[in-house]
Structures are given as structure tokens and as C-alpha cells.
Amino acid sequence: MILVNGQPSDRVDALDRGLAYGDGVFRTVRTAAGAPLWWRDQYAKLACDCAALALGCPDEAVLRDEVGRVAGEGAALAKIILTRGAGMRGYAPPSGQTATRIVMGLPLPAHAHPESADGIAARWCTLRLARQPRLAGIKHLSRLENVLARAEWDDPAILEGILCDTDGMLIGGVMSNLLWVAQGILHTPDLSASGVAGVTRTRVLRAAPRLGLDTRIDRFPAAAILAAEEVMICNSILGVRPIVRLDHAHCPSAGWSARLNTALHEETD
Amino acid sequence: MILVNGQPSDRVDALDRGLAYGDGVFRTVRTAAGAPLWWRDQYAKLACDCAALALGCPDEAVLRDEVGRVAGEGAALAKIILTRGAGMRGYAPPSGQTATRIVMGLPLPAHAHPESADGIAARWCTLRLARQPRLAGIKHLSRLENVLARAEWDDPAILEGILCDTDGMLIGGVMSNLLWVAQGILHTPDLSASGVAGVTRTRVLRAAPRLGLDTRIDRFPAAAILAAEEVMICNSILGVRPIVRLDHAHCPSAGWSARLNTALHEETD
Numbered sequence: 001m002i003l004v005n006g007q008p009s010d011r012v013d014a015l016d017r018g019l020a021y022g023d024g025v026f027r028t029v030r031t032a033a034g035a036p037l038w039w040r041d042q043y044a045k046l047a048c049d050c051a052a053l054a055l056g057c058p059d060e061a062v063l064r065d066e067v068g069r070v071a072g073e074g075a076a077l078a079k080i081i082l083t084r085g086a087g088m089r090g091y092a093p094p095s096g097q098t099a100t101r102i103v104m105g106l107p108l109p110a111h112a113h114p115e116s117a118d119g120i121a122a123r124w125c126t127l128r129l130a131r132q133p134r135l136a137g138i139k140h141l142s143r144l145e146n147v148l149a150r151a152e153w154d155d156p157a158i159l160e161g162i163l164c165d166t167d168g169m170l171i172g173g174v175m176s177n178l179l180w181v182a183q184g185i186l187h188t189p190d191l192s193a194s195g196v197a198g199v200t201r202t203r204v205l206r207a208a209p210r211l212g213l214d215t216r217i218d219r220f221p222a223a224a225i226l227a228a229e230e231v232m233i234c235n236s237i238l239g240v241r242p243i244v245r246l247d248h249a250h251c252p253s254a255g256w257s258a259r260l261n262t263a264l265h266e267e268t269d
Numbered sequence: 270m271i272l273v274n275g276q277p278s279d280r281v282d283a284l285d286r287g288l289a290y291g292d293g294v295f296r297t298v299r300t301a302a303g304a305p306l307w308w309r310d311q312y313a314k315l316a317c318d319c320a321a322l323a324l325g326c327p328d329e330a331v332l333r334d335e336v337g338r339v340a341g342e343g344a345a346l347a348k349i350i351l352t353r354g355a356g357m358r359g360y361a362p363p364s365g366q367t368a369t370r371i372v373m374g375l376p377l378p379a380h381a382h383p384e385s386a387d388g389i390a391a392r393w394c395t396l397r398l399a400r401q402p403r404l405a406g407i408k409h410l411s412r413l414e415n416v417l418a419r420a421e422w423d424d425p426a427i428l429e430g431i432l433c434d435t436d437g438m439l440i441g442g443v444m445s446n447l448l449w450v451a452q453g454i455l456h457t458p459d460l461s462a463s464g465v466a467g468v469t470r471t472r473v474l475r476a477a478p479r480l481g482l483d484t485r486i487d488r489f490p491a492a493a494i495l496a497a498e499e500v501m502i503c504n505s506i507l508g509v510r511p512i513v514r515l516d517h518a519h520c521p522s523a524g525w526s527a528r529l530n531t532a533l534h535e536e537t538d
Contacts, residue, residue, distance in 0.1 A: 002283050011280035012288060014271050014371055019281060019350070021412040022291030028358065053413070054420065079358060081288070084416075089297065089348060089375050091412070091419035091443055102283055106358050130399035131435060134417055142411035143290040143360070144322070147353075148403055150360035151323065166400060174360055 001070045002104040006062070016100060018083030021091065022142030024099070025049040026081045027199075030236055031071035031105075036078060038236065039064060041199045046080065049138045055084055056099050066103040075105030076112075077237060083141070111159055112237045119244030119253060120233065122173070124222070125149045125161040129171050131193040139196045149174045160233050162225075162246070165194045169219045176235040177201035180228035181256045186213040187228075189220055200234040200264070207263035211256075229254040239264065270339045271373040275331070285369060287352030290360065291411030293368070294318040295350045296468075299505055300340035300374075305347060307505065308333060310468045315349065318407045324353055325368050335372040344374030346506060352410070380428055381506045388513030388522060389502065391442070393491070394418045394430040398440050400462040408465045418443045429502050431494075431515070434463045438488045445504040446470035449497035450525045455482040456497075458489055469503040469533070476532035480525075498523040508533065 002010050017023035027046050030037040043060050050057035067078040081102040087094045110116065127149045135142070149161050160173040170189045172178040177198045179188050186208045191197045208215050225231045231251050234240045242257040244250065271279050286292035296315050299306040312329050319326035336347040350371040356363045379385065396418045404411070418430050429442040439458045441447040446467045448457050455477045460466045477484050494500045500520050503509045511526040513519065 004283060010283050012283050012285075014273060014279050014281050014373065016281075016288065017416075019285065019288040019352070019371075020295075020410070021416050022410055023413060023416050026289075053417070077358070083288070089346070090378070091415045092423075093416060093420050095423075102288075104283065109359070127403055130401035130404075132399035132414065134396055135399075135413055140413055141289070141291055142413040144292060144404055144409055144411040145401065146360045147286075147290050147292050147362060148322070151362050154361075154364075 001072065001075070002102065003066050003070060005101050006066060012100070012102060013086040015086040015088065016083050017085060017087050018081065018100070018141050022140065023093070024055065024081060024083030024141045025053065025139055026079060026141060027139060028077055028079045028236060029067065031067065031076060031078050034068050034071045036064065036067045036071070038199060038203065041203060042236070045139070045199050046082070049140065050082060050099070052138050053140065054093070055082060058082065058099060058101055063101070063103070066101065070103050070105035072105060076108035077106040079104050079106055081141070109237065118257070119242045120159040121157055121245040122160040122162055122233070122243045123153055123158050123247050125152055125163045125174065127152065127163065128166045128168070129163050129194040131165055131167070133193050136193045136195060137191050137197040146174050164222050168222060170222055170224060171195040173233045176233035176238065178231070178233060179204060179240070180225050180231040181213065181254065182228045184214065186215045187220065187224065188217055190217050198235055200236050200239065203264050203267065204234055204240060204260055207260065207267055210263055211259050230256045232257045232260070270341065270344070271371065272335050272339060274370050275335060281369070281371060282355040284355040284357070285352050286354060286356050287350065287369070287410050291409065292362070293324065293350060293352030293410045294322065294408055295348060295410060296408060297346055297348045297505060298336065300336065300345060300347050303337050303340045305333065305336045305340070307468060307472065310472060311505070314408070314468050315351070318409065319351060319368070321407050322409065323362070324351060327351065327368060327370055332370070332372070335370065339372055339374035341374060345377035346375040348373050348375055350410070378506065387526070388511045389428040390426055390514040391429040391431055391502070391512045392422055392427050392516050394421055394432050394443065396421065396432065397435040397437070398432050398463040400434055400436070402462050405462045405464060406460045406466040415443050433491050437491060439491055439493060440464040442502045445502035445507065447500070447502060448473060448509070449494050449500040450482065450523065451497045453483065455484045456489065456493065457486055459486050467504055469505050469508065472533050472536060473503055473509060473529055476529065476536055479532055480528050499525045501526045501529070
């Protein structure tokens with residue numbers, strides 16, 4: 001089921017600026033019993049991303065209600081797209097326009113089913129992410145870099161690609177954030193110039209001290225993960241998952257992903 | 270009038286990847302007497318941009334026919350959007366999918382009317398364009414940088430903003446390419462890491478030798494245009510237009526834009 005501005009529809013305006021210019025933001029949230037999980041963090045991130053693009057964010061209650069409506073049977077995910085709405089040709093953003101809301105229910109992808117293997121296989125991507133501080137961190141709709149990076153492989157056994165920026169520094173996965181534990185410290189790349197700062201990453205960083213882990217957010221070269229006790233990816237669909245194979249290298253596991261997942265779900269929302 | 274895959278419609282699929290990820294390309298072409306101008310160059314650029322994204326480009330005859338259908342009375346422009354079509358959630362491009370075609374007729378904007386002033390006012394933008402060789406030159410749909418740059422001003426007297434990349438080197442206008450003549454040479458920025466390589470820029474570079482102008486494409490610092498005889502912008506809607514004011518500075522004119530416009534239109538298509 002898809003709601004466009006609250007009305008059931010599978011169509012959007014052909015003049016929508018989300019289509020014309022990638023002018024909008026999105027979120028994919030897990031749902032349970034017809035309600036979004038981690039909603040406080042999800043909405044806060046959506047509002048923050050909207051503010052960064054001077055896009056009016058819909059009311060929390062309106063979005064939560066629409067997510068509830070699409071989160072029926074078989075829909076374990078809700079995707080929320082907010083765009084700057086329809087506009088005539090030209091980059092100038094129309095003033096005072098309300099965001100167009102597209103809210104859709106989606107099934108859980110196979111790789112996120114509870115019975116799927118915990119450890120995942122990943123690869124290094126060739127594409128380097130551009131450095132753009134004005135867009136970094138935001139989950140916006142201008143995502144061609146992610147599309148090109150994901151197009152680098154079609155082996156279904158490989159779930160994720162790891163990306164560096166044009167300086168060769170680690171950023172994250174195509175659809176996830178990157179974490180690793182080394183010397184008792186949970187590391188994750190700085191995302192002030194590239195990448196998406198996901199809600200699960202935020203929650204993991206908040207939960208880590210309860211597991212006795214210090215955290216470090218910084219710029220790290222690609223080789224930084226090679227000495228880790230455990231390398232992980234995380235997003236709202238997968239939670240935290242260990243990388244057990246990275247191209248031809250086997251990666252160690254130390255149980256951190258299981259502990260972090262438990263800690264994530266213990267946190268009251 | 271709007272055609273979606275050849276059918277009159279003002280709606281597109283809410284699952285379209287153009288909307289979800291900015292996964293597609295576009296062109297805006299001038300039309301006259303129901304036919305696109307400079308069509309050979311326009312289609313060649315569209316096919317080139319599609320190839321760069323591994324997107325199947327529709328047949329030339331199909332698109333030319335659709336442009337003709339929307340180029341009725343009052344429509345002096347046709348915008349062609351090609352996307353990777355509808356897809357389920359996830360960045361992986363579906364294989365073997367035909368591009369979705371959205372072709373719309375649009376009126377000429379006021380600033381492109383023949384009676385509007387020739388010389389235009391421009392400003393320097395604060396935003397710096399990211400350097401991404403994989404996307405540079407392509408007129409793709411992931412254009413949030415252009416949206417943010419255009420949002421920097423709302424003075425209707427200013428038509429264009431001039432952009433540098435994150436290294437401070439000149440790239441072009443928000444909606445146009447940048448040209449200048451200095452010491453008998455036509456200069457334009459190198460676009461191998463940022464910017465859109467427009468069809469009018471290509472045609473200008475091809476026409477310049479007929480006016481006795483050598484051409485130079487290179488990386489130039491912002492100050493390079495300050496010593497020019499004439500600074501110009503160009504695109505398919507405006508043709509070539511001199512910048513006569515850049516923020517508070519008055520810029521000289523030397524008649525090059527008029528000569529280049531004449532040369533552009535002399536070229537057989």
C-alpha cells in the first residue's frame with residue numbers, strides 16, 4: 001500500500017521535484033504490530049534532514065499515522081519519501097510549499113529475515129564517494145553514487161559494498177554504516193563530508209558505553225578495518241551484522257554484533 | 270502536455286527510481302515549428318549520458334516523435350526525462366529494464382524571451398561543487414547541489430550563480446556553462462570532475478574557430494574570469510549571454526556573445 005499525501009495512490013505528479021532533481025529526503029523504518037520502531041530517532045533524523053534542505057517537515061503525528069496505515073500484514077518496513085513537491089522547470093525552490101509525502105509499506109527483504117545467516121559477505125567498491133559537506137550525512141534522494149556503487153556487483157552472495165571517499169578514507173556501506181571494534185574501542189567513520197549518518201549508527205554509538213566500549217568517530221584509511229576484532233555494518237533493516245568475508249579475506253568475529261543488537265533493543269524508545 | 274512512455278499523463282509510478290534515487294538523466298531542448306532544435310547534438314548527449322549510467326536509451330525516432338507531439342502552441346521547450354523505471358526498494362539496478370520516458374512541453378521562461386535584456390546579472394555562489402568523476406559532465410537527476418546553490422538568492426534581477434568546486438576552481442553556472450574570452454582565446458572550465466557538459470557549450474567550442482578564436486579547456490581559479498574581455502554563460506534555452514554584472518562588479522562586453530550566437534545558428538544541424 002502506498003499513500004501520497006495521505007491518499008491511497010501508486011502515482012506521483014510528473015512535475016515532482018523529487019523526480020526532477022532528487023530534491024527530497026527519505027527514511028526506511030522497521031514496523032511491528034502496525035507501528036514504526038525507533039520512531040523518536042527516525043522522526044528526529046527526518047526533521048533534521050528536512051531542515052538541512054530547508055524543506056518543511058510534516059507533523060510527527062501525521063507521518064506516524066500514515067506509517068501505521070501502510071504497516072499492515074506482510075509489510076515489515078515503511079519507506080517515507082518527502083519531496084519539495086511539484087514545481088515548474090528550474091532549480092529555484094518554490095517558497096512556502098508543503099513537502100509531498102509518499103509513504104509505502106514493503107515486505108522484509110530476504111537478507112533481513114531472522115533465519116538468514118548472521119554474518120554477511122561484503123566487497124570493496126571501486127567508486128569513491130565525492131566530498132560534499134553540504135549534503136553529507138543527509139539521507140537525500142540524489143543517490144546516484146549509491147546506485148553506481150551497487151551496480152558494481154551482481155553476486156547475490158555479496159550483501160554489501162564498502163566505500164571510501166575520493167581521499168581514500170573509509171565512509172561506509174552502500175546501504176549501511178560501517179563499525180568495527182579494535183582495542184576495546186568502537187570505531188565508525190566521520191561522515192561530515194560524505195555518506196549517510198543512519199539512525200542505527202546513532203543508536204549504536206549511544207548504546208556502546210553500556211557494553212564498556214569507548215567510541216571513536218574519525219577519518220580512517222581503508223586499512224583501519226583490517227586489524228579489527230570484528231567489522232560490522234548496521235542499518236534500520238538489518239540491525240548490526242558482522243562482516244565475515246570481505247572480498248577474499250575472512251574476517252574475525254568476536255560477538256560484538258550480537259551484544260550491540262541486544263543493547264539496541266534494550267534501549268527504551 | 271506530458272507524455273509518459275508515449276501516453277498522455279501527468280503522473281508517474283511512485284516506485285520510479287528517478288524519484289527514489291535520482292536514477293536517470295534529462296535534457297531541455299528548444300523547439301521550433303514542432304521540432305527540436307540542435308537535435309543531433311541533443312540526442313547524442315542523451316545517449317552518451319545514458320551509456321555512462323548503463324541506462325538503455327530509447328530510439329532516436331521515438332523521442333523525436335514524442336518531442337514533436339508535446340511541442341505544440343505555447344511550448345517552446347521540451348524537457349525529456351529518462352529514468353531507470355520502477356523498481357522495488359534497494360539500490361541494485363534492475364537488469365534489462367527499459368528506461369521510462371517522460372516528455373513534456375513547456376513555455377519559454379521570461380528571461381529567454383527575445384525582448385529580454387541581452388546582458389545578465391550573476392553572483393558568486395557560496396556552495397562548492399563536489400568532485401565526482403563518475404558523475405561529472407552528465408545531466409543526471411541527482412541535482413541537489415544545483416537546488417541548494419539556486420536557493421542562495423531570490424533577487425529576480427539575478428539570473429545565474431557561478432560555482433566553483435571544492436578546490437576553488439571554476440566549474441560553471443547553476444543552470445548554464447561558463448565561457449570567457451581573454452587574449453583571443455575562448456576559455457571554459459574543465460568538467461571532468463564536476464558540472465554538466467552542455468550541448469550549447471559543445472557547439473560553441475566547435476564554432477569558435479570560425480570566429481578566429483582558439484579554445485582552452487582547463488582548470489582555472491575563480492580569479493581567471495576577472496581579467497576577461499567578456500564573460501558569458503550558455504545553455505540550450507538562453508543561447509550565449511554576456512554577464513554584465515557579477516555581484517557588485519560591472520563586467521565588460523566585447524560583442525563575443527552576439528558573434529557566438531550567430532555562429533551557433535549558422536551551423537548546420
